[in-house]
Amino acid sequence: MIQGAMIPGTPLIEAVDLCLSYGAAPVLRDVNFRLQRGEIVTIVGPNGSGKSSFVHALIGAIPAAKGQIHRAKGLRIGYVPQKLGIEPSLPLTVQRFLNLPHKVDKQRANQALIAAGVADLGRRQLRQLSGGQLQRVLLARAILLRPDVLILDEATQGLDQPGTAAFYRQIEQVRQELGCAVLMVSHDLHVVMSASDRVLCLNGHICCEGTPEIVASAPEYRALFGTGTQGALALYRHEHSHSHGPDCDHEHSFLSEHRTNDH
Template sequence: MTALIEARGLTILRPGGLETVLRDVDFRIDPQEIVTVVGPNGSGKSSLIRALLGHMPLAAGQVARKAGLRIGYVPQRVQLDTTIPMTVRRFLSLPRRVGDDMAAQVLARTGVGGLQSRQLTQLSGGQFQRVLLARALLHDPHLLVLDEPTQGLDQPGIVAFYQLIEEVRRQTGAAVLMVSHDLLVVMRASDRVICLNGHVCCEGTPQHVSTAPEYRALFGAGSEGTLALYQHHHDHDHDHDHGAACAHPHHHAEAS
């Protein structure tokens, strides 16, 4: 298979099996592609991620992952016991120990070089997210999966983090799958956006999704103006046709 992950007819039920979380979802992500999943609270975004990673049972459908696929995962929440001292360097070696050179390299790549001896409790929100990203990069993943990676960051921090994601993709060649509520800036780096609300409402380039009736119905009549669309340059092509309501050939979003 050429896709890193591909799902067909994916359906997920809530525990107890009485309520559908997602129904009949088709999904794929290709090498070096950045895909962002947006949707309101309770729309099934995190459930989709967990299903794609194999962490959630399927009521129907199937998920195929490319043989030997390495995935780096940044979860939505990380619970830390603040009573236990934990340096950044120690955190990077859980659960598998890594060498000092590798630790220094990934921290430098994510913009927090030199923080090895800092306690996790002393980090700012933005620094902690970059440490989490560094940890996800430790084993040279083919795919980075980021579930609400900028939760709790202020607007400048959010923009800086997405700029970092673009740079990491450029340097490593890893594909990136993001889930986010950050509609003001989330489209900046995306090749493709999937709007989810229990099913795929619409899908396509950032510019097209931002003007799709299905998107505006979820996020408000004025929502087409809330997506900060930037000129997006890359040297690879994606030509998907998933049959979604607003799927179209890829082209660049214009600055707004």
């Protein structure tokens, strides 16, 4: 069920010594990161820590000030932005939006809408959707072309708690169907971390990374977020069983390794 012509084992996306800056101000420095096929990685960090910039750099929307980003050849990215502002002057139906930039057949578009939990919205104008509906339509568009990686940039911002929980359940379901990797930036630490293989804690650089439990107990993480989320993490912890294809051999042992950078 793993498709694509990529060589198994090579990362989908890799950042090498990546530095980003906004004008003269440095945003992120010396980030080394690999995303393997089928992995769920969550990026956490306080406001202004460079999370969104990092994601934008990974999809190619902002250039690297230093270092490189390698994307696997033919990599299909499904991207769900933080929010999408639709110009009032732009008439755009959900159906038309799903066909941008590549035309897809109608049945496929409908399947994606169903998978994202917004089956009957095809003929609606994007601007008439509620925040939650719009995020789900964005998810539908992101999964439309069966991406190798789903990148979610605080995709649940503006949703209420049940909405957020439902949205993540949807993503989990979609992921199991597609077997794609998931890279998400989030504020919803307790919900997200428990479903992740690996957590990356950013604050201008990689503070710490590892399994959710390891990061949650790391001093660097606690210094940023306090200890308040630990109980919640336990509470929301649930088993997720995901199967990797036989030709997918990323090393789980590597993921549980806890690495910290010096401050």
